[in-house]
Amino acid sequence: MRKSYLVVTSVLILAALVSAGTNSETTVKNLKAHLEYLASDDLQGRGIGTEGIEKAAHYIADQFTVIGLEAGFENNNYFQPFEITVGVKVKDQTSLLVNNTRYRLAEDYTPLGISSSAEVSGVLAFVGYGITAPEYDYNDYASIDVAGKIALVLTAEPSEKDSSTIFAGIDPTVHSELRNKANLARENGAAAVIFIDGPRYYPQGKELPRVKNDMGYYDVGIPVLHINQSVLYDHIPGDSLLHLQQKIDARMQPASLIFDDVMISLRTDLSAEKSIIKNVVGVIRPTRDGASEYPLIIGAHYDHLGYGGPASLAPGVHEVHNGADDNASGVAAMLEIARNVKAQQEKLVRPLVFIAFSGEEIGLIGSSYYVKSPIFPIENTIAMLNLDAVGRMQDDGLIVFGTGTAQEWTTLMTMINKRYNFKLTLNQDGYGPSDHASFVVRKIPVLHFFTGANTDYHKPSDDVEKINFPDLGRLADFITDISLYLTTESSNLTYVHQQIKRNEPAKESSRHKGARPWLGTVPDFSYQKGDGFRLNGVSPGSPCESAGLASGDIITKIDDMDIRSIYDLMNLLNKHAPGDIITIYFKRDDADMVKQVTLGKR
């Protein structure tokens, strides 16, 4: 059993440790220098794939060197590089022939980012909206066999602009999602899917969508195209598509049929665009003999949104998102904590690992990579302190998430705060959307420091002049004291496995009014092979945990459906209700395993 901390007379130890407050003038000066550089336009918003983020990585490594941190890796290397998928590209080999007429890529048709690469041909089979929705007693596949054929599918849902439809009125349901439709076509044996906008509401059609990838480019397993209406009208009378759509919409019944004389030959050729990103890792080791190998980790992500993109809250703007608060502030504070701790290295009895994470904004990718390739065994980590958006303190307000993940956190925070008098808001939840989440699922106590939400969040206006430097300095001192407390004393924190309080989701799925099925998987977004869904962890108290699934397991199949990515899993769960029993096939190391799981309710 682990020894508890507070056995020791805490006040005495605290008195012996503190010294951080004495150099706060230097601290503030340094913080300014770090932030002015990291949040400058020159660093291009530290977006994945920019030169700016490279400059940031080198700046952090240089600072680690100046401060005297040991490099995390051999040959004095501070960088931990890894490959990620950042986009998808359509290549020249892509082609579409309808009855031997060749069509123009990008003008007449486009593959979608969910398309696989393949060459197929077959007759065209119209399957209405391509929806199977038992809860609405609606099934476009009820009386048609699409096996080996090319499925022609209308986008959206029957009578999408009619608020009185049997579907959810004008609110789109999950059935309208193209990925779900494409998956369903694949499950019905279609060789490919061709989407078309229905002429009833879009007599001229809409502009062809742009090819974009979802997180990590997971294809649906068959080719998927979107065509202009004019392509089809070259081969069938234009009003026949309109009539078919009107027929479905009027009766809410399918009008699927095979176009025997429309022969399609198509080839899709897409490739994932890869990029190398890197964490920056430095270490301070104890100098005394016989010190412990159980480290404390202090982390802050250094990537941000670059010039905008899907996570920006200034949509359509192509401008540097400087990310001063998010999260140049956390990186700057981490560097100062490292400098202050280094000055007291002789007191340490355990190592401190400082990590500037990349890929946080695109799904905690850097931290999920680190927990799988740590420099000390990950289970030895005594705690992880995460600094994310800590530069905008107001009226001494400081929010600390994760205080429920160790028995001692609340007492420790309160004790150390006596010197600082922050107005602490302690929140037990350690599963929040930042890098600490990658650690708490490995059963490591975590804290996430945060100075509160502001209206510049994820906008180009998150700039350095809005940073409150004096309080950022005090916060760095506060976390330095916590860090020293944890590394100059040899007992461990007592991890508390949290039962997450589940808030009812605000937006109910239209499929299961009231209760939705709950499995409790924590996805690993860094796994992008497209041959399964890897778990970063399991939620406490979840069906997945009871069944014995664990971090690192790769789910490949559930019942008789192949699981290639998180989307297949979501798609499958959508078809189930709480209480259903499913059979999960997964890989653990090299072994194939099978478990039955009863779905919970949320």
Ligand SMILES: [Zn+2]
């Ligand atoms: Zn952030």
